Amino acid sequence: MLSSNATHLNPNSTIAQLETHQYQVDADTLGEVVSTEFKNHPDLPGVIVKEGEAVLGVISRRKFLEQMSQPYSIELYLRRPIRVLLEVMETDTLTLKEDSAINEAVKRALNRPLDLLYEPIIVQRKDQSLELLELHNLLLAQSKIFAQVNKIINQQKEEARQYAENLKQEQAKVREYTRQLEQEQLEAQRRNQVLEMQRAKLSRQANAISELNDRFVQLGELLSKEGKETFAQMLSSVEAISDSTARIINIGEGFKEELEVVNSATQLIERVSQQVRNLSIQVALAANRPGSGAQGQMSGLSRITTEIGNLGSKTSEATTEVNQIAYRFKGQIEDLTSAAAESEEVARSLVRRSQQTQQALDELERLLNEHREEDTAVDYVQDENTAEQEASNV
Template sequence: MSNPTQLTPDFTIGHLPCHHFQVSAATPGQVVAERFEQEPDLPGVIITHESQVLGMISRVKFREQMSLPDRVELYGQHPIRSLLDFIRIPPLLLSEKWKIDDAVQASLNRQKDLIYEPIIVVMENQSLRILDVKTLVIAQSQILAQAHKIIQRYRVERQKYQGIIQQEQAKFHQCNELLKSQQRQTEKSQNTPSSQEVALVKQAEEIAQINQRFVRIAKLISSEGRQAFQATFQGANSICHNTDKILGVGKAIANDLETVNRTSRTIREAIEQVRHLAVQVAVVTNQMGSQPNGLSQVSLEIGRLASKTFELGTQMEQIASRFKLRVHELTEAARAGANVAKSVTIKIDRAEMALLELEELISEKDFNAPPPIAQPLGVRKSVTADSLVKEIEHAEVGVSELEDIVKQQDSSQYLIQKIQQALKSKKP
């Protein structure tokens, strides 16, 4: 693997440069020696047997054994496993995911003579690599150096921010002192009110007095208005009651007029019978050849009485028609008065609701006891109420006149009595 230029604490030993030198247990020692001569940076050799790791011989241990007399001849021609069995150094196998710091700690926890022995790194694909402890320690030192630089940078930034904070604190203290001085000046100015403030206070007092007077006037308006509305309401109720009576009287008069009409029709039928009788008397007189004076005079009087009776019946019908027209007008006036009275009553109810709202608004205020008002407010009469009273009075006068006429002239009885008297006085 390539050597990373920038290491971080999260890096593992798999990111570090490793060596790949792996031989079988039957490989002669001379082959291993030649390889060490060819690659001076090679830290050791991994010995395996049928894909199983038997152990690891470092370059240092291999040279120690080969530098002794007769060891080159002894181990150079024999398999490398014989040298491994003689040295008997347990290998340190670590996964490539081990952190660099943890791998350093694991290496340092070995025996003192084995601290610098290379480490066998097991990769994810189960291949084996050799990691030099020197490379591991250098990587750790680089990480520590970078961490130290980061700490130093943070310290510099902290000092810079501390300086900025101190400057801001100094500005804050200055602003605080300035604010305190302004508050002191404001308190002093508040203790000595200006002419504008005095004028405002005076205006506020005048407004309060005007408000109190307005409340007193509103209370008086509410009380006087309530009394006037109650009286108007009672009058309107009385008007409605009287109007109902007028309508009842008008209906009774109309019924009486209908009776007069029937009587007039009866008189007309009697007149026709009288005329028929007069005609028969004239026929009988002509048949007799001679006309008695008494019978002819009765015939003449019967004719005159029939004519007068017919005229009186016609006049009575005309009077009845006029009575009907007046009763109709009286009824319409009474109904109009009732409608006006009902409208006035509705308006009075609305005005009373407005007065109730005004009283509630006044009750929410808490003022001192009001002084008495010099001149009480007058309550003007409503134009609508006056017109309503005049219409009802006019209707009552018309009804009284109608009743007097009906009492003074009983047309049907008068005509019947006159016919009876005329017939009695003219009997032969």
């Protein structure tokens, strides 16, 4: 009987998948029965000889035919039980379990003595049944496995070659990517250097701007303080000028009144002088009348008249001179009064401008305070932006 579970073989295949033979005979079976079986089944590798459930041994086709070729062997063994032939033959049967790997079975089979090298192998099934496996089938299965392994190896070699080719291409791509990455890194380093230089420059500019802002704030504060004090003093001075100008105007007004008094006095002097002249004329007329007093009186009267005339002339001259002086003094007083009025107007304009300047200084102080607050807010925003940039870089 033939048993075969042959399927696709692989390096992990077992002898259970190989073709086996189930020919078994009892030890009392005649030798000619076994000989006839061998003749009828040329592929039969041997026969298992049992006595009950015990296995006495295995007689291979090769050993059986060799023994039968000896003189008198046919008469001695064919008509006698097979156990007689088994007792004469020296056999050492190799028994393997069906889950033994094919490669392992080949190793154990080839490790047998040379005269037993081609003897069939007993395969023990899981149900404890016994079958014969021919070494030829075992070696053929191993060759198939080797062929498949070789095919797998060739496929793997081809795959490895293809993989190596792909790997070379990928390595070339990687080298190109690496070169591009190095260029990008160099470019990034250059940009970073430029950015660092720009950052350092901006930092210096920011420090300079900060210093200028500080100086500007200090100057603004100083200007505000000094300006307030200066304009306060200027306001005081302007007020003093205004008061002085008012006093000058008042003095000018007093001068005008005095000039009017002087003018009145000169008019009086002029009237007196006129009266004196009239009197001297009357005295002269009286003195020169015919039949008047003594000669001496006439002479004294004449001198008096002369003196009065001289006095009148001098008084008239003095009056004229006083009038001229008073006229000139009056013009000067008018000029002084006009200048004082203009000075008062200028002073009032200065007061108005001082007030506007004071308002401008107050506005400047307010702007300085706002500038401080904006600087504080900008510093805070810059700190926040710097922190966010550092977190992003990280």
